[in-house]
Amino acid sequence: MSLLRVENLHRYLGEGDTRCHALRGVGFTIEPGRTYAIAGHSGSGKSTLLYLLGLLDIPDQGQIWVGDRETSRLTDDERTAVRNEHMGFVFQFHFLLKEFTALENVMLPMRKLGRLSEEAMRAKASDLLVAVGLGDKTRRLGTQLSGGEQQRVAIARALANDPGLILADEPTGNLDHTNADRVFALLSDIAHQRGQALLMVSHNPELASRCDHVFRMQDGVILP
Amino acid sequence: MSPALLIALRFLSARKRAMLMSLAGIVFGVAFFVVTQAQTAGFESYFIKTILGVNGMVRIEDRIQSTRSLAATQGSDFTIAVEGSVKYIPGVQYPNDLLGALKRFPEVTAASPVIRGNATLIANFREYDVKPYGIELASFVNVSDLDTQIIDGSLGAFSENPYGLILGVRIAKRMNLQIGDSVLLDAAGEPQRFRINAIYETGIDQVDRERVYLHLPAGRSLLNKPVGASFIQANVVAPELAPALAMRIEEAVGHSTLAWQEREKTWLQVFSVLRISSALTISTIIFISGLGMFNTLVMIVVDKTREIAILRSMGYTREDISRIFMLQGGIVVACGVVFGCLAAAAGTYALSHIPIRIRGIFASDHFVVLWDPWHYVGAAVIAVIVVMVASYFPSRRAARLEPGSIIRGSSS
Ligand SMILES: Nc1ncnc2c1ncn2[C@@H]1O[C@H](COP(=O)(O)OP(=O)(O)OP(=O)(O)O)[C@@H](O)[C@H]1O
Numbered sequence A: 001m002s003l004l005r006v007e008n009l010h011r012y013l014g015e016g017d018t019r020c021h022a023l024r025g026v027g028f029t030i031e032p033g034r035t036y037a038i039a040g041h042s043g044s045g046k047s048t049l050l051y052l053l054g055l056l057d058i059p060d061q062g063q064i065w066v067g068d069r070e071t072s073r074l075t076d077d078e079r080t081a082v083r084n085e086h087m088g089f090v091f092q093f094h095f096l097l098k099e100f101t102a103l104e105n106v107m108l109p110m111r112k113l114g115r116l117s118e119e120a121m122r123a124k125a126s127d128l129l130v131a132v133g134l135g136d137k138t139r140r141l142g143t144q145l146s147g148g149e150q151q152r153v154a155i156a157r158a159l160a161n162d163p164g165l166i167l168a169d170e171p172t173g174n175l176d177h178t179n180a181d182r183v184f185a186l187l188s189d190i191a192h193q194r195g196q197a198l199l200m201v202s203h204n205p206e207l208a209s210r211c212d213h214v215f216r217m218q219d220g221v222i223l224p
Numbered sequence B: 001m002s003p004a005l006l007i008a009l010r011f012l013s014a015r016k017r018a019m020l021m022s023l024a025g026i027v028f029g030v031a032f033f034v035v036t037q038a039q040t041a042g043f044e045s046y047f048i049k050t051i052l053g054v055n056g057m058v059r060i061e062d063r064i065q066s067t068r069s070l071a072a073t074q075g076s077d078f079t080i081a082v083e084g085s086v087k088y089i090p091g092v093q094y095p096n097d098l099l100g101a102l103k104r105f106p107e108v109t110a111a112s113p114v115i116r117g118n119a120t121l122i123a124n125f126r127e128y129d130v131k132p133y134g135i136e137l138a139s140f141v142n143v144s145d146l147d148t149q150i151i152d153g154s155l156g157a158f159s160e161n162p163y164g165l166i167l168g169v170r171i172a173k174r175m176n177l178q179i180g181d182s183v184l185l186d187a188a189g190e191p192q193r194f195r196i197n198a199i200y201e202t203g204i205d206q207v208d209r210e211r212v213y214l215h216l217p218a219g220r221s222l223l224n225k226p227v228g229a230s231f232i233q234a235n236v237v238a239p240e241l242a243p244a245l246a247m248r249i250e251e252a253v254g255h256s257t258l259a260w261q262e263r264e265k266t267w268l269q270v271f272s273v274l275r276i277s278s279a280l281t282i283s284t285i286i287f288i289s290g291l292g293m294f295n296t297l298v299m300i301v302v303d304k305t306r307e308i309a310i311l312r313s314m315g316y317t318r319e320d321i322s323r324i325f326m327l328q329g330g331i332v333v334a335c336g337v338v339f340g341c342l343a344a345a346a347g348t349y350a351l352s353h354i355p356i357r358i359r360g361i362f363a364s365d366h367f368v369v370l371w372d373p374w375h376y377v378g379a380a381v382i383a384v385i386v387v388m389v390a391s392y393f394p395s396r397r398a399a400r401l402e403p404g405s406i407i408r409g410s411s412s
């Protein structure tokens, strides 16, 4: 069984004059333990697709299966629970909560899931920060970290609940070349090691080509 | 600690100064509310205590006569007052019968007959109009606080002297009279001699400057009313039972019976209006703090829009987000109520020690306060309602944010 399957996705955005057919029938399958890139020109619908897959948005037509579960009829709370347990997000901007330390930021998804004790959460978050190379900066607030470091904390946070799928929208878009390389390597290594799938939107053709599979998008469809 | 509470605390710390302002407003509001209530209620209850100590809880007075049996009483020397269709025959003609009848009411703890009239007090070649009250001392002390109102002389001396007299403090001052002085009382053109055995002070001007107490037989002789009494003053087990009981007594004995609540209606209304108006005025402090709170929370929602979106994306539900903001209100109001109540207790204690001389409707030499837990409950309820309403709208706004469009809007 595939991790995620979508069929014939359509999405219109905007109202009236600005209404635009952003996705025009997209379908594909994501398998565990593999890395996928979505490449395409600006405005081709990459982010729109990613938000639909992440259940942050609802398609106008088409189905999204997470495992064997069809998601179009789920309530907002059920979709939220699926995100919490099965998905991890990394965005172009890291969105760390700045009143929380790196460690506490990583613990936030675990607190919501509520399956681990306080100590276990702490230990696991600590391990994740070690994995992203920030073992010595767990007590820093977001504002006391560099852009690349903040993005690595965001990656650790996305991995907090061991999600099957990591969704990343231009995770390296805001970073310099070295940091971009490092963050990408980290994401793809972790995905391969832990059997998690990575779906990444990227403008960087070099990084995209290092993924197991590349979806090329144009005008709301995936090119064959 | 629940994650929502943890996040609420951290978000609050991001707007520390604005939150402390709202908190201070709530603390002040709650404290002022309680202190003003403690003080107005203190004065009210002290007034009630004073007035009960003077005039008792219930008075049984004029006999009620239906129009048909009016003829039967014509010829007696009682005058007839007409009020509506009911006739009142002034006074109590057979006080002993009435006292006997009152014994059948177990709620009546004590009853004492009193005869009342007008007289002129003559001393030091001066005259002064007074209202003599003929009392039966042994029972009268059970329906009044006369024993504690004595500020000079003693009730013991009065009880041993058939022509003893107890003078209001204002009369004694005005007429320059002391214990042991001998005075004349003139009611019916035949002055009688009395000796001052005690001086009382109730604090109620009206009473202290016109009422003198003498023994019931002496009063009857002075006022030339050989039998009967003007009214019977009675106490009941609890002051709040008086109105219902008065109605039952009136029905059973056929005498107009007045409870203290009815008798002192005007003053009681003044006090309750005072209390309500001060509660309303002070509530505006809490209300304004609520507005400040609302403002701050709206700012936090705007400030934290991205954080809310990311929390939603990582699995926090709309309800969690709403709870985070309601909890911020909850934390502030909880602190506000706790510190407000502590400040209120300290303020009330301090106030009760401020010296102030009050005479007129009661006698006190310091602020009178009433310690009533309900004042604290009332202030807390007002604060909680105001802050929760003020938190509700920002929290709903936060919960309604769409994570997808926020993240889209801020990423590319
Ligand atoms: N709120 C909106 N109203 C109308 N049209 C919109 C809205 N948001 C996006 N669009 C349009 O939808 C299309 C797809 O947008 P999307 O953000 O998915 O593009 P993208 O591939 O992620 O682009 P980029 O590489 O620049 O991030 C674009 O043509 C865009 O103009």
Ligand SMILES: [Mg+2]
Binding pocket: A046, A047, A048, B412
């Ligand atoms: Mg995009």
